Amino acid sequence: MSQKKGWGETVAGWFIERDEPSASVETDFGDVPAPPPPTENYTTPSPTQSVFQKPPPLPAGGQVDFAAVFESAGVETEEQQRVARTTELLRSLPAGTDGAVKKQIVEASLKAFGVPIEKIIEATVEEIQALDGYIRNGAADNEKLIQESDARIKQYEQEIQNIRSVMQQSVEEQQNLIKMCNDKKLEVQQVLEFFGQDTVAKVVKASPKLHDPSDPSSNAAS
Numbered sequence: 001m002s003q004k005k006g007w008g009e010t011v012a013g014w015f016i017e018r019d020e021p022s023a024s025v026e027t028d029f030g031d032v033p034a035p036p037p038p039t040e041n042y043t044t045p046s047p048t049q050s051v052f053q054k055p056p057p058l059p060a061g062g063q064v065d066f067a068a069v070f071e072s073a074g075v076e077t078e079e080q081q082r083v084a085r086t087t088e089l090l091r092s093l094p095a096g097t098d099g100a101v102k103k104q105i106v107e108a109s110l111k112a113f114g115v116p117i118e119k120i121i122e123a124t125v126e127e128i129q130a131l132d133g134y135i136r137n138g139a140a141d142n143e144k145l146i147q148e149s150d151a152r153i154k155q156y157e158q159e160i161q162n163i164r165s166v167m168q169q170s171v172e173e174q175q176n177l178i179k180m181c182n183d184k185k186l187e188v189q190q191v192l193e194f195f196g197q198d199t200v201a202k203v204v205k206a207s208p209k210l211h212d213p214s215d216p217s218s219n220a221a222s
Contacts, residue, residue, distance in 0.1 A: 051133040073130035079123035
């Protein structure tokens with residue numbers, strides 16, 4: 001009994017709960033527990049994450065090359081075709097057909113084509129394992145990207161903080177420079193005040209080294 005329950009729990013991991021329950025079909029799978037909740041952490045390592053024999057292709061433009069994903073997991077083209085043909089057969093059945101009748105029709109059609117049901121089930125589970133592993137690999141890659149990006153953001157934020165600190169320090173130093181220079185100007189200005197403004201103006205005008213601060217052209221040249 002414990003073996004059957006463990007097997008059933010494994011099977012449950014291959015099913016996604018539908019919004020609306022489909023017509024029941026009699027199978028020999030036994031009682032299958034409910035699948036895990038959709039909030040499962042796919043970054044947690046699992047057996048299906050190592051199903052790939054080579055790196056699967058990355059999504060391109062939001063699209064997934066499922067055939068290439070299955071091939072990366074070792075699902076051969078013939079196996080993929082079996083699943084595809086069975087899927088097409090199921091889609092071709094009228095929506096109102098009884099579940100048991102559907103099962104009889106599908107099984108009879110597959111037998112007529114000489115396709116072993118066991119092989120179809122095996123290939124289908126292979127594809128689901130590949131898809132589950134693809135989701136987990138993608139989640140792991142995404143988590144790694146987020147962590148690396150977050151580390152870079154923190155690095156840039158620290159750099160920005162350092163730059164702002166340097167800028168603030170420069171502003172403070174410039175303000176201090178202005179104050180010191182103005183204080184010194186007031187100190188030496190006492191000499192000019194002693195000789196008087198008119199005398200200073202004459203010296204400034206006659207000196208080739210000095211310029212009149214009221215002369216626009218002289219200010220521009222300086």
